[in-house]
Amino acid sequence: MARLFSNILKTLMDSVRDLLPIIIVIGFFQLIILRQPIPNLNSILIGTLLVVVGLALFIKGLQMALFPIGENIAYAFARKGSVVWLLIFAFALGFGTTIAEPALIAVSAEAAKVAASAQLIPDIASERNSYALGLRITVAFSVGLAILIGVIRIIKGWPLQYLIIGGYICVVIMTVFAPKEIIGIAYDSGGVTTSTVTVPLVTALGVGLASSIRGRNPMIDGFGLIALASLTPMIFVMAYGMVVH
């Protein structure tokens, strides 16, 4: 019981330490530079407490569930030895985690509004909805493809930098030709896809695969899935803009 308690206390202290910089920065600028009192002090204290407890619980859950799940499934696929099923899984994981992402739903609704006000699509609800849905499917497809390519890369041991640098050159070239209105959304969509639940899971999957395939180094081959998943949406969303507009 005493051990459990000290364990909980330590986790909480860790998350206090993680949040301390933000508290100091906000306090310093608010009180000393702007010389303003802190508004709604009560609500801010409750909020901060929630953030501390939430972060502590999340980190605990990450180590108990998200990491083991990602690793176990990587080992299981490596043992089964079926590359086709592994690739189907990789695509499904990328697609499935992205299509329901609330941030993506918000961004694509916003994008449909921008497109309608720029008169690229007729400004009626059904047109806007189908535009937003198309965008969501595009982004989810591109993340699925990114995880799939990333898994092939881990199996083959390709160096990551050629894929990423090649991809960014592609982004730069497409930026020149893509309609202006879509560029901002395209760049944003890269960041939207890497959510707090997906990142640990996908990282554990990559590292697990790289450590169970002979000749692969988990450090060199295991990381890189996140980088690919933030790159492909930019390319595909710009392509979507070029096709639809």
Added chain:
Amino acid sequence: MALLSHLLNTLLQTLLDLIPIIAIIFGFQIIVLRQKIANLKNILLGLLYVLIGLGFFLVGLEKALFPLGKIMATQLTDPAFIYSGFESIPLTLHWADYVWVYLFAAAIGFSTTIAEPSLIAVAIKANSVSAGAIGVWGLRIAVAIGVAAGISLGTFRIVTGTPLHYYIIVGYIIVIIQTMRAPKMIIPLAYDSGGVTTSTVTVPLVAALGLGLASTVPGRSVIIDGFGLIAFASLFPMITVMGYAQLSEWRSKRSMEKLEKQENN
């Protein structure tokens, strides 16, 4: 009461966010791999922690940090504050007048990155995979410095109105040069750090700062300049993480050389 319903709502949202992930993973485990899930009880408990933890975290951010951070971003970029020591607001702005904005951008970029849960996850993983060669705090601080430098430079760009692509292209050239010279094992991790930083905590505050600046500095477009900051925040961590590895390699080389010299004497 409002807090409670907000909390329940967010928990429900997080649950909806988790369900497809869980369904895919357990579906494949059971149907394709035909495998029992080891330690099921522990994993379910862990998932419950993730759900509740993330829900609390998001509600807390919305109650405490985001409103205050957003108000501050608007106040700091307000011409009335920037020219508070002046007799009148000058007609042409000078980039040096915005020095508090650059400092705030750097400070908020650094501190929100330190609290970013997905970065903590990647740092824990990188630490255990590298058998301790990459420190959890070393990586987190390297990424945070990158975000701080990136966002600060990004606000400078909005104030001066210089084109975004110059900075981004120069940044990527630096990334390519570093990629050729940095230790091989850091490269994928450095590239991943770029995607990890633009997440739950950083994006809303940084977006508020970009929005505040773009709407008060004359001649800036809210749409174009708002998203520019995020691009900076994902580019610079790659540079600082590779730089961190280059620095530690250089230092260990130097201490090895010193050791050899001592032995030779």
